[in-house]
Amino acid sequence: MKKTVQRWLAILLAAALLCGGMMTANAAYVDDSAAFRISCTVNGDTASARGFCWYTKTDVPTAIRIFDAGTDVTDTLTLDGVTAKPWNGYYMHRLTVNGLAAGTAYTYEITGDGGKTVTGSFRTDDGDDKVSFIGIADVQASSLENFQKGVRTAEAALAMNPEADFVANLGDFTNDSTNEEWDYYAEAFDGFDSGITLAPISGNHDGLGVWHWFENMFCLDTSESVQNLNGVNYSYDYGNAHFAVLNTNDALSVSLSQLRWLYNDMRSTDKDWKIVFMHKSPYTLGKDGKWPDALYLKETLTRVCELTGVDLVMSGHDHQYLRTKSLRNNRVVEDGKGVTYVLSGTAGSKRYEVRDFMLGHFLTLDKLAALTVQKGGENDLGIPHQCYLEDGTLDHYDPNRIGGVFNNITIDGGTLTLKSYVIKDLEEGETEDVITEIDSFTLTKETGKNTVSYTGKNKTSGVQYALGLVPSVMVLAVYTLGNWFPRFLCMLPKLLVTVVTKDVF
C-alpha cells in the first residue's frame, strides 16, 4: 500500500514538473516577467544620443541602466520621455538618452515587470568618414514561424557585417499591426534589435489607419515630422552620410509638405553622401507598381532627389530586389550625377512575381541594372522569375535565390558599396545556410564638395500641413488623370489577359 502511494505521488510529482516545464516552454513571450518590444533607435545626434522604447505587461516601475565598459553611467546621462503610458493593453516606455560619448560601445539593461533584466548593446558614431549599415524590408509576417524566417535573414546580414553601425528596416514590420503580431515580432526580433541601433521606416502595414502605432513602437525624433498619425519622417547623420527617412503613409504617399521637408533637409547638410529611406518604391516591377502612388513618387520625389544631390534611395513594399541604373529625369545618365534606386527585396517569406504587363507602360528594362525575384515561375516576356540583369544579360532560374534578401552597405570616404544577398530557404533536412550574392555595385565621388544651401527652420505646423493637403490633392489628381490613367488604360488589355490566364493581378 505504502509503495502504491509512493508510486502515485511520484507520478503526480513528475506530471506536475512536466506540466510546469511545458507551461514555461509554451508560455507566450509576453507572459514572461521581462520587458519586451525592445528597440534602440537613432534619435538626433548619432554620436551622443539614442532613443529607447520597450513594453511591460503591467504598470510597474521599470528602468534602463546604461553601462560603459561595465561601469553604470546612467546618472551621467540625460534621460527624457514617458514611462508606463498605456497602449493597446500594455504599457509603453519611451526615452531619449543624451550625453553619450562618441565612438563608444555601450551595453544596457532594462528591468521588466517581474524584476527580470533584459540586456542590449549599441555603439555611437565615432565621427570619422566611414559608416556601414544593413538594409532589410518587408518581413510582414503574421505567424511566429514567419517572423523567425525574417530574423534569420537579418541575422545572416549581421553575421556577414558584424561591424554594422545600424540596421535600416524599410517597413512592413508586421502584416496587420495587431498586438499578437507585434508580440511575435518581439519574440523573434528582440534578440536582434537589442544588439544594434535601428532606423525604422514606416510601412503601409505598420498601423496605417490605426493612429500613432508607429511612434508608440519606437522612440524617434518627431520634431520635424510633418505628421505622426501613420508614421514619422526624420533625418540623421552617420559617418560622412546624411540619411532622410520618409513616411510614405503620409497623404498621397508623401504630401507636398513632406517633399518640401526633404528638399530643405537635404540642402541643410554638407555631408558627402545623401541617402533616402522610404517604404514605397518609385521604380518597381512588383504588383504595386501599377498604382498612382508609384507613378506619383516617380514624378515628384525623384525630382527632389535630383535637385538636392541624393545619391541613393532605398525602399521596400514590392517584395522583390531591383536596382536602377543612375537616373535623372527618368532617364539613364552616365555622368555620375544621377540617383540610384534600390528596391531592397523582402527579408520575409511573402514574395512577388514580375508583373510584366507593366513593362513599357510604367517601367522599361533599359533602366534596370539588377532584378532578382525571390520566387519560382516564368513569365511571358522572357524574364525568368529569378533573374539578374547586368548589362542586359539574364541569368536563369536558380533555386538558391529563393529566400530572404538582405543588403549590406558600406561607405568609406568617397566610396559607397552595396552588396545584396539571398539566404536560401531551408528545406526539410537542410541545416546549412546557403547565401548567394545577387547584386553588387559601387558609387564613387569626390568628397568635401557638398555645401549647405538651407539654414532655416524645417518644421511644418498642423495648419500648414492641413492647408498643404489641398495642393497635394490637386497635384495627385492631375497625375492620376493626365498621366497614370492613360497608361493604365493602355496596359489594361495585357493586364486582363494576365488576370484570366494566370490569376495574377
Ligand SMILES: [Fe+2]
Ligand atoms: Fe508595403
